[in-house]
Amino acid sequence: xxxxxxxxxxxxxxxxxxxxxxxxxxxxxxxxxxxxxxxxxxxxxxxxxxxxxxxxxxxxxxxxxxxxxxxxxxxxxxxxxxxxxxxxxxxxxxxxxxxxxxxxxxxxxxxxxxxxxxxxxxxxxxxxxxxxxxxxxxxxxxxxxxxxxxxxxxxxxxxxxxxxxxxxxxxxxxxxxxxxxxxxxxxxxxxxxxxxxxxxxxxxxxxxxxxxxxxxxxxxxxxxxxxxxxxxxxxxxxxxxxxxxxxxxxxxxxxxxxxxxxxxxxxxxxxxxxxxxxxxxxxxxxxxxxxxxxxxxxxxxxxxxxxxxxxxxxxxxxxxxxxxxxxxxxxxxxxxxxxxxxxxxxxxxxxxxxxxxxxxxxxxxxxxxxxxxxxxxxxxxxxxxx
Amino acid sequence: xxxxxxxxxxxxxxxxxxxxxxxxxxxxxxxxxxxxxxxxxxxxxxxxxxxxxxxxxxxxxxxxxxxxxxxxxxxxxxxxxxxxxxxxxxxxxxxxxxxxxxxxxxxxxxxxxxxxxxxxxxxxxxxxxxxxxxxxxxxxxxxxxxxxxxxxxxxxxxxxxxxxxxxxxxxxxxxxxxxxxxxxxxxxxxxxxxxxxxxxxxxxxxxxxxxxxxxxxxxxxxxxxxxxxxxxxxxxxxxxxxxxxxxxxxxxxxxxxxxxxxxxxxxxxxxxxxxxxxxxxxxxxxxxxxxxxxxxxxxxxxxxxxxxxxxxxxxxxxxxxxxxxxxxxxxxxx
Ligand SMILES: Cc1ncc(C[n+]2csc(CCOP(=O)(O)OP(=O)(O)O)c2C)c(N)n1
Numbered sequence: 001x002x003x004x005x006x007x008x009x010x011x012x013x014x015x016x017x018x019x020x021x022x023x024x025x026x027x028x029x030x031x032x033x034x035x036x037x038x039x040x041x042x043x044x045x046x047x048x049x050x051x052x053x054x055x056x057x058x059x060x061x062x063x064x065x066x067x068x069x070x071x072x073x074x075x076x077x078x079x080x081x082x083x084x085x086x087x088x089x090x091x092x093x094x095x096x097x098x099x100x101x102x103x104x105x106x107x108x109x110x111x112x113x114x115x116x117x118x119x120x121x122x123x124x125x126x127x128x129x130x131x132x133x134x135x136x137x138x139x140x141x142x143x144x145x146x147x148x149x150x151x152x153x154x155x156x157x158x159x160x161x162x163x164x165x166x167x168x169x170x171x172x173x174x175x176x177x178x179x180x181x182x183x184x185x186x187x188x189x190x191x192x193x194x195x196x197x198x199x200x201x202x203x204x205x206x207x208x209x210x211x212x213x214x215x216x217x218x219x220x221x222x223x224x225x226x227x228x229x230x231x232x233x234x235x236x237x238x239x240x241x242x243x244x245x246x247x248x249x250x251x252x253x254x255x256x257x258x259x260x261x262x263x264x265x266x267x268x269x270x271x272x273x274x275x276x277x278x279x280x281x282x283x284x285x286x287x288x289x290x291x292x293x294x295x296x297x298x299x300x301x302x303x304x305x306x307x308x309x310x311x312x313x314x315x316x317x318x319x320x321x322x323x324x325x326x327x328x329x330x331x332x333x334x335x336x337x338x339x340x341x342x343x344x345x346x347x348x349x350x351x352x353x354x355x356x357x358x359x360x361x362x363x364x365x366x367x368x369x370x371x372x373x374x375x376x377x378x379x380x381x382x383x384x385x386x
Numbered sequence: 387x388x389x390x391x392x393x394x395x396x397x398x399x400x401x402x403x404x405x406x407x408x409x410x411x412x413x414x415x416x417x418x419x420x421x422x423x424x425x426x427x428x429x430x431x432x433x434x435x436x437x438x439x440x441x442x443x444x445x446x447x448x449x450x451x452x453x454x455x456x457x458x459x460x461x462x463x464x465x466x467x468x469x470x471x472x473x474x475x476x477x478x479x480x481x482x483x484x485x486x487x488x489x490x491x492x493x494x495x496x497x498x499x500x501x502x503x504x505x506x507x508x509x510x511x512x513x514x515x516x517x518x519x520x521x522x523x524x525x526x527x528x529x530x531x532x533x534x535x536x537x538x539x540x541x542x543x544x545x546x547x548x549x550x551x552x553x554x555x556x557x558x559x560x561x562x563x564x565x566x567x568x569x570x571x572x573x574x575x576x577x578x579x580x581x582x583x584x585x586x587x588x589x590x591x592x593x594x595x596x597x598x599x600x601x602x603x604x605x606x607x608x609x610x611x612x613x614x615x616x617x618x619x620x621x622x623x624x625x626x627x628x629x630x631x632x633x634x635x636x637x638x639x640x641x642x643x644x645x646x647x648x649x650x651x652x653x654x655x656x657x658x659x660x661x662x663x664x665x666x667x668x669x670x671x672x673x674x675x676x677x678x679x680x681x682x683x684x685x686x687x688x689x690x691x692x693x694x695x696x697x698x699x700x701x702x703x704x705x706x707x708x709x710x711x712x713x714x715x716x717x718x719x720x
Pocket of ligand 1: 107146147148176177180208210271420449451477480
């Protein structure tokens, strides 16, 4: 049934029993991103947590610079650096309990490593020896996801399934600002809210989707505002403030665990490096903008807090840097070894049981390789095309 | 003939030129997609278009493939000629619903009242060391959808000519751009590009008498190389570049096979349920009495596209093609 309003447009009249599920006000994000560092709230932060966050940030930064260097040496096909966004990565991983699941995008290698995945295995996708180098079940980390936002419904489904089974599991799904425009983002948030699934969505708003700035991506007041339309709380946080991100995410995870349903968290951060090493960022942004953000660097912010409160001294900072350096040296050494590849792997994991066609193709490749081995080393390098 | 400078140009440059010429010639041509503006597309194919024609004609869209193609449908319904860019083969999949449910059948379901003149540009195929989801050959899905034209260039000149033809077409065209050929150079005259050919004609790239290699897109160059190498074995191979998968040029293909009596279809996408099966069947149906051997296929394996370090084992290369050519002698041996 419709009624005519005064302007003559047709509007549906609400069904008699219709009630808004919730008052939207508590779902709305604060107008300003939540901050801890440099505010009074910092006084309440656990010093041990701050030091842990710091160690992870320094390691994360070093991981980013090392992986970027590996692309220059041809050891990685590509690396989407998260330099400047380390606070989001670290807080994401540390907000979870061991039994919880992480659903990362391609940029979230640091979060994956912080969950305990071997740093080398976390890079196989980008090195090119295998698509996913780790066992997702072992660490409860889904494969790094390249198609945008497609991991979000997976997170919802997994969290829902865990709850149906009575398991205490929360899923954290990470996505970029650009990814929020995809249809899968909408569908995932809607399912999560309708099912009250124990999921936390973390949007790392780093200002750009490759070259496209946020203003061309959305007309919403903030990405966190999108939560309201789905019926879940939206939270806005300073993504370079590790303590703030950790607090907001921990609260969202706790809320989900307690049966309160999903939360959408938008962390405002900045992509200091180019989209990947293959991108030319000078085509779409001014260097001055990047420099401004360097002053709001996540490591700098935390270092200032720790030093001001006497929670760390020169020795403490040096120890963090040395630990990061050791990690980088190990990563470098192991990445400089050529991965041992078996071309037969191509056929081994397509189906539980290979089809007759795959068996044929397998035999064909084996014969080719044997012929090649007999003819001596191939004149062309691995990866080159004929 | 005037003495026009023929100089090397890349396929990417020819595509850019085709877009620019089409936009200059017709106000209704609009380019839209992810990063097509300031960045000029991740492969720089739309380089300079936003600057020259403004952001209303070359538009950075929100990041949503279904939205990009879906809005292009509406634009075309209103008389524009949208050319959309899908950033990579596997990222066109969110737009599949629009492509299959609407783009391909709008003319049909409106009994011809509402044609959809739009072009979907999709960089496709492997061989560039891309990470997962950056190397798919998705042509079989498009070919299996009635109502779409499916074309793919193998040369710089064809990249220009076919893209102009695609944009001029009153039907939707899926324009597959072989990624690994973007930087390949040919002598081509950018000042006086070849006239636009209608879509649907294959071309004989190399004539020969012993057998026909039927191929398209990224595999054309590999087949040309194989044909050269085959001379040493006493084989004189003909290479047919299809250029258009839909419509399919039975005439050129069958004329070649009738001359040579033998054929191998070569492509990167998997062989099971792949384009080669359709092509082999058509050739067999039409040329059965001329065939000296079954039509063979050399294709990618039937596996999800492998990681870059293994892709050379997957992609059809010269050796695999020569091996198939060798097997074409079976009639003579038996
Ligand atoms: C479905 C899909 N479309 C396009 C792409 C190509 N692509 C890769 S990253 C990217 C930009 C993503 O930006 P954002 O979501 O903001 O994440 P960020 O890279 O900034 O972390 C695009 C367009 C993709 N991976 N998946």
